[in-house]
Structures are given as C-alpha cells and as structure tokens.
Amino acid sequence: MANDFKKPEKLKYMIVQISLTLVDSQNNENNASLLEWMKRCNINLVQVNGQRKYGGPPAGWVGEVPPPGTEIFINNLPREIFEDKLIPLFQCAGKLYEFRLMMAFSGHNRGFGFARYTTVHNAELAISMFHGYEIQPGYRIGVSKSIEKCHLELDGLPNAIDKDVLSSVLGKMTAGLEKVLLFASPNIEMKNLAILKYSSHRAATMAKRTLCEGSYLLFGCRIQVNWMKNTIKKKMYFKALLKPHTSVSQLNPNEPPSPSGVECLRLICDQLGLGQPTYQIKFLSLGSCGWLRFWYCVVLPNNCDPFTGYAWLIGDKLIPTDKYEQAKEIVALRILAKLGYVCD
Template identity: 70%
Template sequence: MESPIAANYKARAGAVNLENKILLLQWMENCNIHLVQVNGQRKYGGPPAGWIGKIPPLGTEIYIGNIPQEIYEDKLIPLFQSVGKLYEFRLMMTFSGLNRGFAYARYTTVQDAELAISRLHGYEIQPGRRIGVHRSIEKCHLELDGLPFYLDKVILTTVLGAVTPDLEKVSLFASPNMDMRNLAVLKYNSHQAATMAKRVLCEGTLSLFGCAIKVEWLKNVMKKKLYCKNLQKPHFSISQMFTNGDPAPSGVHCLYLICEQLNLGQPVYKIKFLSLGSHGWLRFSYQVTIPGYSDQFTGYAWLIGDKLIPTDKYEQAKEIVALKILAKLGYIDD
C-alpha cells in the first residue's frame, strides 16, 4: 500500500525520475530520516540526531563523483554508512530534482573516511557505472580583492559575519593587483561554510560598499605570500576621500564622512569634563558610540581649556576624540 507521504508527493511532483523520488520518500519515512535542502544541496545530519561533541576534524570528509543522476540518498547513505558512522551527507541537486552527479560525506573519524575511500572507490553502483571516492579538498579560505581602502577589519568582519555564518577570521592586506584597494583573506570553520559563503558573496554581493569585489578561493600564490609574510599592510588614506582640492577637513568631519560612506550611522559623543590641572590643562572622559560599529570607544584625554568658553571646550574635546578614533581604526597615524 502506498504511504500518505508518497501519495501526496506523487500528486504534486513533476515527471522527472518520479519513481525513484517516491522510493526516496518511502525510505525516509520508514527509516525516520530527515533531509534538508538549501542552496542547491540536500543534507543529512551535520550533526546527526543525538550527536554530542565538536565537528569532526579535517580529513573526515570525502568527495563522491560519477553518481548517476537518478540515484538518491536511499541508495547512497546506506552504502556509505556500511563502512562507518556518518556525521553528514550532502548531495548536490539540480532544480529539476536530479542530483548533480556528486556528493560529500563526512565521517566521525579520519579512519572511517580513509576506509570508505579504499573500499568504495570504483564501486559499481549501477551496471557499468562506477563511482569515484576521494579525499575531499577541504578549502576553508576565500580571498576578496578590490575592497575600498576605507574599510577596516572590524567593519568588514561585522558585515561579512552577518551574511556568511561560521566566519572565523578576517585578515586584511593591500591588494597586489589594484591601486588603493585592499584584499581580505577570510577563514571559515569548514569547507562547507566556505563553499556557502562563496556562493552567497558571488551571487548576492557582486558590489560591496560601492566597489566591484572579486571573490575566489584562496590561490596557492597568495598562500605562499601569506606564509612568507610578503603582503603589504592595507591601504588607509583619508586624503583619498577628498578630491576637490579643498583643505583637509577636521577629524570630526572625516569620521562623519567615513561613517556616512559605510552606512554605519553617525557617532554619538558623550564627553565629561573632570578636573583642571596645571598650566590650564583640562582632563575629560569620553564615550563614543557608532550605531553600526561593534566596539565602543572610551577613554580619557586632555586639552588646554582654562580660557575657553564651554562650547569651544566641547568642540575641541570632540576633535581630539575623533582623531583618536581615526588613529585606532588605522586611518591616520597615532
């Protein structure tokens, strides 16, 4: 007797490989298997039900190629579970509901991954059709080239972390390919996270902060430069923001323009004057919040203020604080 799930699917599914799709759904129902489809792939586990502990280490993922397009997880997962416990299985899918001919399986141990490669590489999954099973090249690093010079690492981490989960580290350097542009190296906690991030950035963020950004896997030549520390410090130049020949603006105005460029919201200054020292020096505390920036800026500073009216004291204190923030962010020398 046909299950309710299979009957419902049959009523609304297209004709492409319908029989095997229904068998897949029956297997899922019988084995209580849950699959999630997102971003062109269908995933089991990651982690599986009842898993306690960390994600398995590098070396536990394998790549499976030459899969017939009409074969699904009801055939693949039991086959790869036969050699060891699966932490995750990901089958790449087309819009029509066929698989794209390859998948990734992550085991809980490196030993099981190696066993799967030795036992299942060349396995005849259909008459005359043998799958290839290899160690996955688990790339975890992306490079973004062409970033505007006025972006700092904290802002970039905040923005990218919001749209690409599992971002572990951002490193920022001067672009070796473009004048007054920067290059970022992004490290993710897994190959899957890096793959999804690359897809999101390529498909959704072709233009970042008004600049065309090139998103690629970290190339070997760049890896060597990183290892040998041959990359230059990132470009930071306030003067590049002003091209009309006017005199350089104040620190307060520079910070205002940078926040405007990055859509961060404008700085909110809280300044409290504390005590008057010798020779007219006036001590004050400050607290500055920029709405779209993750850190708050606090501290103490001095100005010569014994002969200033309150309004001038406040404006001078703001200027000193703005210059301190610009220096902390790397836009000017401290």
C-alpha cells in the same frame, strides 16, 4: 538612461521538506523507491540551495561536529541514483554524520555528493572501500578526501578601509570568522585584498554566499569574493604580498573629508543640467546576517528614464533615519558608477 540592475534572487537558505510532491514524470520509479525507503527507515531529508541533505547532525546525535578530515567527495554518480541506494552503501564504512547529494532542477542528481563520517578512520575506510566501486554497470564512482576550504578572498576593497572596522563588519555579517588579514591587492590597482579565515568549511561556504549577495554595497564598490587561490597562498607563504594601501585622508588627517556619493551626484547632475535627483526608497525585508533589502527609484528631472532596482545594506541595528541615508548613499554610488564617474 535606463537602469538594468537585475532583481536579486529570493533569499537563499530556504529549507524545503522533502514530501510526496518529489515524484515527477522523469524519475517516477526511482523517486517512488526513495520515498518508500524514507518512510520505512524513518529518514528525513531536506533540500537547501540545490543540495539534498541527510543529517548534519543525524537524529539522536550528541557531541561536537566531527573534525576536519571526516568528509569525503563522491563523483561519477549515475544521475538517476538517489539516497536510498547511496546512504546504505556508504554506511557500510561507518556511521554517517551527514550526507549531501547535489541536485539539478530536473530532479536528477548532478553526479556528485559529499559524505561526512563521525571519525577520520571511517572516512579513510570509505575511500579505500568505494573508490572505483561499480555502483551500476558502466559506472565506477570516484571517492576521495574532500578539500575543506576555510579561507576566502575579498578583493577590490577601498584603500580607506581599516582592518579592525572590516573585522567588526564581517563578524556581524557572517558566523565563524576567526581572522582577517589585509594586504594591497595584487590584481586591482590602488585597492586592498582581505584574506578571511573561518572556523570550518561550512562556515566559509555560508559566508561566501552571504558576501556574494551583499558585497556590492559593502563599501560603495564591487567586491570580488572567491575561495583563496593557490597563487595568493604562495605569496603569503613567501611574504610577497604588500602592505595595504592607505587613503590620502588617513595620511593627512587635517584634510577635509571627501564629499559623499549623494553630494557628488547632486553636483554632477547640476553640472550636466539633469536636475536634482529625487529618491524614493522602500524597505522590504530583513535578511540573514542583518542584510536589509530595499527597492529604489531615483528620478533625474531632465533624464528620460528613472534609475530603479534592488539593493541591500546592513540595517538590523540602524534607526530609520540612518537606514534611509545609508540607502541613499548606496543608490547614489550605483548611479555614479552607471554614469561612469566611479568604478563599478
């Protein structure tokens, strides 16, 4: 039975300095204008995960990050317009702390971006000045207040998870976590739902990316990571969410612990006559927030194809033996899911 797990993307958050290689055949003239403006104005841009960013903070900035309400959302941009036209325009409303333009692989922009000002007043002024502004013939841009989401949903958590344990784990994995609330999942039977509050939209965005990369193996089953939905927000307001499910082992502390995934796989392979699994695990690199990436190959002697793939674990503080045992557990749970014995 072949394993078809996809190889994860390379680690995100790789910063690429804008350079003269930016000029391409499609946008030759506009890119050349951008590069000339960057050089003339001593502007520095960096590209991060499909967005190109100025500032955050800008050169010479002293002080705290501007408060909520200072960011605006800009849409309906012509695809071939760049920062050399946009930043000077939006600076007319006040000092910019940050400007982010969403970019496509083609080298064009994706039609929208974000600008953060140093004050709420400047952000409100920019909305009044530029909403409906004709930036090019036939292109009237939309400008509105950016919705700065700070809450995430983690759905599908096992009912054995304790809120304090979850808070501790997430606090190590992500930055800016302020609060964790735990409820019974309204969507997945006998699973729990966590609501995570972060200190800022940026912190929540970075946490979402980190959790989406590694959440599959947080607790041995797939975790759904999303921005908090309005339906959940309303249920919280009306106190309609139920208390979290508690595992049987928590209700009966004298009951012997459940067997591990490794032990379950061994027993099932024995019953099916597949032979005892042999594990080959190679640790590759330590990622952001303590994620340790590894490659695995598990052979069942009487099965045609080995199970291979890549996975992650929280491994920055583990000794080598514990890393290997945790990796085996993660892989065993994946194979059990593949064989249909646990929920994926």
